Amino acid sequence: MIAVTLAEIAAAIGGELVSGAPEQVVDGSVQTDSRLVGPGSVFFALLGEETDGHRFVPAAAEAGAALVVTERVVDLPEGSATAQVVVGDGYAALAALAHEVVARVRASTADRVDADGRPAPLRVVGITGSNGKTSTKNMLRTILATQGETVAPQGSFNNHVGAPISMLGITHDTRFLVVEMGASGKGHIAKLVSIAEPDVGVVLKVGLAHAGEFGGIEATQRAKSEMVTDLPATATALLNVDDDRVASMRGLTAAHVVGFGTSETADYRITGIETDRSGTRFTLTAPPVSGGDSRPAGTEQVDVRLAILGEHHAMNASAALTVAHLWGVPLADGAAALASMTRAERWRMELLQGGPEGVTVINDAYNASPDSTAAALRTLAQVVRPGERSVAVLGEMAELGEFSTEEHDRIGRLVVRLGIGQLVVVGRGAMAIHQAATLEGSWDGESVFIEDVDDAVHSLQEMVRPGDVVLVKSSKSAELRFLGDRLGGVPE
Numbered sequence: 001m002i003a004v005t006l007a008e009i010a011a012a013i014g015g016e017l018v019s020g021a022p023e024q025v026v027d028g029s030v031q032t033d034s035r036l037v038g039p040g041s042v043f044f045a046l047l048g049e050e051t052d053g054h055r056f057v058p059a060a061a062e063a064g065a066a067l068v069v070t071e072r073v074v075d076l077p078e079g080s081a082t083a084q085v086v087v088g089d090g091y092a093a094l095a096a097l098a099h100e101v102v103a104r105v106r107a108s109t110a111d112r113v114d115a116d117g118r119p120a121p122l123r124v125v126g127i128t129g130s131n132g133k134t135s136t137k138n139m140l141r142t143i144l145a146t147q148g149e150t151v152a153p154q155g156s157f158n159n160h161v162g163a164p165i166s167m168l169g170i171t172h173d174t175r176f177l178v179v180e181m182g183a184s185g186k187g188h189i190a191k192l193v194s195i196a197e198p199d200v201g202v203v204l205k206v207g208l209a210h211a212g213e214f215g216g217i218e219a220t221q222r223a224k225s226e227m228v229t230d231l232p233a234t235a236t237a238l239l240n241v242d243d244d245r246v247a248s249m250r251g252l253t254a255a256h257v258v259g260f261g262t263s264e265t266a267d268y269r270i271t272g273i274e275t276d277r278s279g280t281r282f283t284l285t286a287p288p289v290s291g292g293d294s295r296p297a298g299t300e301q302v303d304v305r306l307a308i309l310g311e312h313h314a315m316n317a318s319a320a321l322t323v324a325h326l327w328g329v330p331l332a333d334g335a336a337a338l339a340s341m342t343r344a345e346r347w348r349m350e351l352l353q354g355g356p357e358g359v360t361v362i363n364d365a366y367n368a369s370p371d372s373t374a375a376a377l378r379t380l381a382q383v384v385r386p387g388e389r390s391v392a393v394l395g396e397m398a399e400l401g402e403f404s405t406e407e408h409d410r411i412g413r414l415v416v417r418l419g420i421g422q423l424v425v426v427g428r429g430a431m432a433i434h435q436a437a438t439l440e441g442s443w444d445g446e447s448v449f450i451e452d453v454d455d456a457v458h459s460l461q462e463m464v465r466p467g468d469v470v471l472v473k474s475s476k477s478a479e480l481r482f483l484g485d486r487l488g489g490v491p492e
Contacts, residue, residue, distance in 0.1 A: 001042065001168050002101055003027040006067065009042075010085050012100040013093035018073055020083020026066045030097070030168040032161055039064035046090045046161070047071065053090070069093055091160060098164035099195045108172050118328070120148070122174060124196050125323050128181040128189055128227045129204025129240075130220065131372045132316045133158060135308075135344035136204060137180045139320035142341055143334045147324075148175030158182035163192050176327075181227065184399075186219070189226040200323050201227040201255070202238045204315065206245035207371035216403075221245045231255035238322060240315060241266050260322050261315065268322045273314045277351075277360070277383045277469075279307040282314040284321055286331060302331035305339050309349045309362060309383065312375040316344070347481040349376065352488025358466025363484030368397045368475045370407045374414055380471040381418040388467040389421040393460065393483065395474025396429030405432050412436025412447075422463070423447040426456045427478050453479055457486050 007022035009015075028040030034056035037043050043060035045053035045068060057074040061082040068074070069085050076082055087093040105122050114120040125140065127133050141152040151174050153166035158180035170177055181192045193201065206221045228237040228249050235255040241247045242261035250257045260268040273282040286300040306317055321334045343350050347366035355361060362383075364376045377392060384390045392415055400407055412433040415423050423446060425434035434449040441447070450456040464470060464487070472484035486492070 001027055001030055002104060002171055004101070004104075006083050006085070008100075009067070009097065013069070013085065013087055013096045015069065015085040015087035015093060018084050018086055019076070020067065020085075024066075024083060026083075028066055030094075030165055031060075032094075032165065034060040034063065037063040037065050040066045042067045042069065044068075044090055044094050045070045045074070046094070094161065094164050095191065095195050098167040101170065102167055102177070102196060105170050105172055105174060109174075114148075120175060122170070122177060123200075123327055124177045124179065124198045125200040125202060126179045126181050126193060126196055126198035126227060127202045127204070127319075128183070128224055129202075129246075130207035130224070131367075131369055131375075132204045132312070132319075133180045133182065135313060135348060136202070136316040136319050137178050138345055139317050139338055139341065140178050140323055143320055143324045143329060143337045144176040144178070144327075146333065146337050147329060149173050150176040150178065152178035153180055159184075160188060160191065164195060167196060183223050183226075186223055187226070189223060190230060193227060193230055198231065198235060200236045200238055200326060201231050202319055202323065203227050203246045203249060204240055204319060205243055205371065207369055217245075225249045225252050228253035228255060236326060238319060238326075240319070242315070258322065258326070260318050268318060268325070270314055270318050273311045275309060275311045275379060275382055277309075277385075279305065279309065280311060280313050280317075281305050282311075282318075284318050284331060284335075286322075286325055300325075300331050302335045304335045307339070307342050308344050309351060310375060310379040311382070312372075312379075313344060313349070347484070349379070350484075352484070352490060354489025355487050356461070356464055356466070358468075359464050359487075360469045361484055361488035362469070362471045363481060363488055365395065365472045365474045365478070365481035365484050366476055368395070368473055368478075370397060370400075370411065373397060373411050373473050376471055376473045377411070377414060377418055377420065380469060381420065384469050388469055389465070390419075391422040391424065391460075391464065391468050391470040392420045393424045393426060393456070393470060393472045393480065393487075394430055394433050395426045395478030395480040398429070398475035398477045404429075408432035409436040412438075413440040415447075416441035421446070424456060424460060424463070425449045426453060426474070426480060426483070427451065429478065430474070453483055457483050460487055 006024045010017040030042045037060045043065045061076045061080045067083045109122045112120045144150040151170045183189045233254045237253045237255040241259035259266045262270045267287045269285045271283045288299045324334045350363045352361040409432045437447040474480040
């Protein structure tokens with residue numbers, strides 16, 4: 001975190017400094033997990049569903065925390081030099097501190113220029129969507145890091161705690177802040193937007209991910225639209241125009257709207273998508289420019305080569321390339337940066353070939369929604385070569401609520417229609433996939449149900465044969481990502 005005095009922190013978060021010198025400067029990391037606290041850190045003691053962060057305040061102090069933020073006065077270890085600020089709501093205080101830090105860095109960099117004399121203030125992008133947020137964030141970080149200091153969350157650090165923690169990692173030297181914005185209900189994205197105030201707000205997809213929490217696709221659409229509804233006219237709303245629900249958000253924002261996708265109406269248009277075992281290829285064409293904004297006049301186009309499986313990653317990569325291009329990064333430079341990526345993220349369409357000889361495993365079992373599972377299955381069908389067998393190992397798609405049975409049923413039928421050679425369904429929560437596939441295909445052994453993950457590992461080790469391409473796909477809670485690792489030969 002940037003250097004801020006205790007008095008300034010207390011004022012920013014509406015708290016009372018109950019111990020510590022007001023003029024003391026704090027510039028360490030901000031943590032909500034006491035195990036991550038080090039000398040100089042700020043520890044927020046948050047009330048969670050399963051534990052109370054106040055229990056760990058003494059441990060944070062002993063680890064060297066410069067400041068603890070609490071909702072009540074907590075006794076610190078005798079002789080501790082740790083300061084304490086008491087607030088009414090720890091989560092609101094964390095958000096307020098993040099907003100203050102981002103605002104300060106914006107102000108300090110407003111007149112900054114790069115080596116060529118071009119304006120280089122802090123730029124902030126927010127990314128949301130039912131699918132693809134983390135992959136797009138990682139791609140954009142890879143591109144922007146070639147241009148200057150870039151801060152983006154690790155993993156899926158995208159909720160009301162993770163996103164502010166990520167924002168608090170910026171410094172006065174940061175050029176770009178990439179914020180992944182997830183939500184499980186109304187108002188969550190709006191709150192994150194109010195904290196970060198993005199220069200560009202990206203909406204990738206409206207699907208049934210977390211539909212059980214949102215209450216349906218219409219409620220999901222309203223929640224995702226919070227990314228753009230409060231953007232000012234000076235900002236840009238980047239919308240996937242291939243998704244009608246996203247494209248309709250054009251009328252909900254005062255921001256300048258830019259569209260990307262395969263549609264002819266897209267400003268940044270994707271064409272020629274191809275995918276195979278080596279990765280994904282496509283062409284991205286930017287809208288023509290007249291010159292005068294540091295870019296040459298004419299139309300800019302680039303052939304993109306990703307070492308990442310799945311045609312759906314063409315959309316994620318195009319969103320990343322477009323944001324960077326809007327900020328002056330040539331498409332060719334962005335594409336060259338993306339070519340260096342070997343995977344989008346751990347357990348996301350990750351290609352593994354260290355298991356049984358001649359067997360390829362695609363481990364995509366960190367998250368699963370109906371849309372992402374369908375996309376992964378289509379990729380499996382596309383990358384199998386003549387003479388090879390496709391094997392889909394599928395687990396539960398969580399958080400679908402009342403839509404769960406219907407959507408798992410739909411996936412089972414899709415497996416048959418895509419001609420997948422073998423289906424292995426793991427876990428009772430995914431039983432409807434097995435039942436639907438059996439009914440749809442009248443199969444005789446091509447669909448197998450296994451209730452236990454360990455049993456599934458042993459069965460698959462006996463079942464797979466050279467030439468098999470095995471997709472492992474489920475929500476994180478089903479824990480099939482570890483099955484995929486074991487099958488793919490990843491050391492434990």
